[in-house]
Amino acid sequence: EDQVTQSPEALRLQEGESSSLNCSYTVSGLRGLFWYRQDPGKGPEFLFTLYSAGEEKEKERLKATLTKKESFLHITAPKPEDSATYLCAVRGLGGGADGLTFGKGTHLIIQP
C-alpha cells in the first residue's frame, strides 16, 4: 500500500524567511510524485510533477526536488500570498489504480 507522510504538519514563517517542506513516501514503483497547493474551501491546485530521483522543478518562489524516498518543496523568500496547505501525492504501480495517494499536508502561514 502506498503511503505518504508530510512534515511538519504546520509551519509559520516570517515574510522572506525561506524554508523547506518534506514529503516522505513508500510506493511500489513510482509513477509520479505530485505537489499541490490548497486554499481553504477550494480544490487542490496543481504545482509540480516529478518522475525520477534527481529531478527538480521550479516555479516562482517554489522549487520541488525528488530522491528515492522523499521530496522537498523549497520556498524561497515567501510572501503572505504563499500561505496555504501544501499537499504531496504519489501514484504507484500497485493495484492498477491511477488514483493518487495524498499526504495530510503542511499548513503554511507566512506572516507579513
Added chain:
Amino acid sequence: DSGVTQTPKHLITATGQRVTLRCSPRSGDLSVYWYQQSLDQGLQFLIQYYNGEERAKGNILERFSAQQFPDLHSELNLSSLELGDSALYFCASSVAWNTEAFFGQGTRLTVV
C-alpha cells in the same frame, strides 16, 4: 480555473437520503477521479473512470456509486447518507494515466 466543473457547490441533506454530485472534466481529458476530503482523513481516493469504463476503486463505500457518461461527464451517487458522510467531494481529471490531475472546486456535502 482548472477547467473541471463541479455542481452543486453546496448540498445540505438529511440522513438516509440520496444525492448526486456532477462533474464535467477538462476538455480532452478521458480520466475522471473522485475524492473525498474530511478533516481527519485528508484526501481519499474513491473511484476512477477512464473513457466511460470503471478503472479502479479506492476507499469507496458500497452505498456510493459512480458512472461516466458518453460525453465524459461523471456523476457520484451517495445513498443512505450518514452524518459521517459530511465532507468535501472533489472531482479531478487527467489526460493520461501518468499525468497530473486537475481538481474542481468541490461539492461541500452536509448531512444533518
